[in-house]
Amino acid sequence: MPFHPRNKHKGHYNLGALAAANPALKPLIIPGKTGERTLDFSKPAAVLELNRALLSTQYGIQGWDIPAGYLCPPIPGRADYLHTLADLLGDSHDSHIPTGIKLVGLDIGTGANLVYPLIGQHEYQWRFVGSDIDPNALASATRILAANPRLQSSISVRHQPNSDSIFAGVVEPGEQFDFTLCNPPFHPSAGAAKDANRQKWQKLNKGKSLDEDPGLNFGGQSTELICNGGESGFLARMIAESAGLAQQVFWFSSLVSKAANVPALEKQLRELGATDVRALNMAQGEKHSRLLAWTFLDKKQRRAWRKARWPQPQKA
Template sequence: MTMPRPPARPAAKKPAVKPAVAAKADQAKGQLHPRNRHQGRYDFPALIQMSPELAAFVIINPYGKESIDFANPAAVKVFNRALLKQFYGIEHWDIPADYLCPPIPGRADYLHYLADLLGKSNAGDIPRGAKIKALDIGVGANCIYPLLGHCEYDWQFVGSDIASSALDSARAIIQANAGLEAAIELRQQEDSTHILDGVIHSDDRFDLTLCNPPFHASAEEATSGSKRKWRNLGKLDPKRKLPVLNFGGQAAELWCKGGEAEFVAKLISESANHGQQVLWFSTLISKAGNLAGVYSALNKIGASQVRTVEMAQGQKQSRFVAWTFMSKEQQAQWIKTRWQS
């Protein structure tokens, strides 16, 4: 009697890479990174002493404290200029009208947590100096990440952008401050259908990439989101003319077809083309609802490690996702060759 064969077992699937979430368990809710220079309230007398032009924009808020009107783009720009001068030694900083004027404490947090990420790959020792090279995708007219990253850690940067006007502004900032031209290189992305391809050259090696992607899908969505934000904050006064977007911003900075989800999906797809040229890729994710799609895309493309780092600045919650295609052995060899030689 012939016994029937047992049914064939389905082929084993490659286990999904589980993203590690780095929570700030040792920090109070809403607190900045411990190394962030912007803890506590701003010292306006000290800021004004360094940048007298700020005095014209200082107001007393409803709590009786000195502040500025963050709905006034001119005030925000002068305030940023004062912060950069006092805390980072940037003597000259300016951006054209209607370009993104970034909140510096939050931008600094991203860099400090990226430094921690590199430190975890290096037995807890955060690498500093010119051996570390980072790529800022979408450097913008403000050039903020290269400025902060170089001042804090002495890293080298390449900043890419699709807009020549943004690069012209960033270049003017670099040239106006001694010592930055040797530390920050700018490259234009000539092809609007690509993000990394064409910017990363065949002989490039980057320890980090970072990105603040456009998070709206259209100009209309960006405008609606800004109005909703002011309404929720109780600041939308029909008698008062407010800017459409509180920190300004050009189209490529604020929105793209498909919004954040589609942009990051493209970034992930192209990152696989450069998996042996970059130690850690990363991007901010403003919408927590996009994380599931990000993890799925990274798993499909074969990322070997994925980490999510939660951040908070007061009431604002944010996060970034980082990934690598290198095994632990390859990471160790990278560090030995690049950082320790």
Template sequence: MKPDNTKSELHPRNPHRERYDFDLLVQASSALAPYVKLNKYGDASIDFSDAKAVKALNQALLKQFYQVLVWDIPEQYLCPPIPGRADYLHYIADLLARDHAGVVPQGTSVRVLDVGVGANMIYPLLGTREYRWRFVGADIDAKALDNAQQIVNANSLSNVIDLRLQLSKASVFKGVIKQGEKFALTMCNPPFHGSLEEAQAGTARKWRGLDKHFAKRVSNEKSPMLNFGGQNAELYCEGGEEAFVATMISESKLFAGQCVWFTTLISKAANLPSVYRALNRVNALEVITIEMSQGQKRSRIVAWTFLNASQQRAF
């Protein structure tokens, strides 16, 4: 059966709810054209197991929808799916709208911290274009930040995006948030896996799901982990997602008065009980879990605040 032309599970403001219009995307970025072929339904598409094709698609999406004219990432760095990343932004924007008569506040007075901004810097790019927010992007990978800075410079975004190197692998907010600095939101897509081996096994499953020359591709790769890119810090850390988020929650208490909403993606539903226990230990005043889905992929945002409603409005 031919698939539906809509992605109704995405956020209502997400501009990617319709199936990709490859004619328009190729008009926006001719570099995508060589990768567009007819699929088994007779529709234009790309081979999503081809990292170069996925990157070309991202470049076209960024040009067509977000007026990002220059975007590139080094080989073997994470190439993010833009519709899902956009969903995260729109859902956390709704958190701010609660105290603004249901209207999402826009403009550079809204400051957002992206923990683990990466070489792709996708959240600041989408957030500055969709809501005109101002971003700080932090990462422990200096090479990733160098690439992100090139994107900032090439698109004349230095007035709204500031990049900071996190010098401590054991810290999340400490060393990044400055004294007296305030943010409306923090966001994070934490490392998913707990080890290199776990990351490689996860990538193997993804290749099988794509069902595209799996055995041949894996046999030709020194490390099958890097299917769509992803450096070590992007894919895994000791203790995986659960441990990383536990550190984030613990440190958030230290900056309780400097941010309205702390948020993070949680990919593994099994990690939610430990996340809630950690939030209870730091006495978070309000905790919200927002379910998200994109196709067969399910994830959720966990958001918490230490401020009451009047403090949030005053902030």
């Protein structure tokens, strides 16, 4: 399954152009197995500098940076989520993707990188609120916005004061969001996160022995990677909370990395009265994931919502 058709990153990277935009990327380019140029993705610096170059050349983002040790997500996968979400919104709007500042999304756990709002605002001109429980992550996100003044009217961040809550404390009474999105923590413990990283490192390094802990090549604080119950526990709590905001959000959504988690989550949603539940497959090369989306609005409520908030499709 290939990248989404609108994903800017579905072809091979032009490493020469990216290194020209970000000279720090040049020394991280290495020969590939068949002589082509590639990056050593086992090195955190390679992912960081590639992201900086991609965000600059493809999305016009300047001064992007994150503190050491914070999650540095792969840009192509994040873009795929947003394009898949845009298709979902379009499917709810007579096959016309609604764009523009009237649509507002909530990014749960936006992190220090702020990547979802940055890409989503550029590609679809949506507004975003990014929430996080980590004040240092939000400080980093605020620095990114300060370096890009044009985004300050369309992207804002909020602190989640309660680590046991997801929506409560962030979504204000009566406030409406057209969609939510989330890349949930998926490890139940630090040990599980370390084991997963060890396997990833060995795959990237073709099975070489691991004498030292290399650290996560994509980084990540404990709040970004680990939670009680892992991915399934986090999403079960998100779904339970979402039922209390049934009339305030059109589409709730989240990534689900483990396909085995989906059936129980779908069952929970049906029991809570969700009127539409979608599990949409995505893939970037060998990596497979899925977007789980749900709404509690009935068809009449959805029509009223679209009429009130979304730009109306232009008749041919």
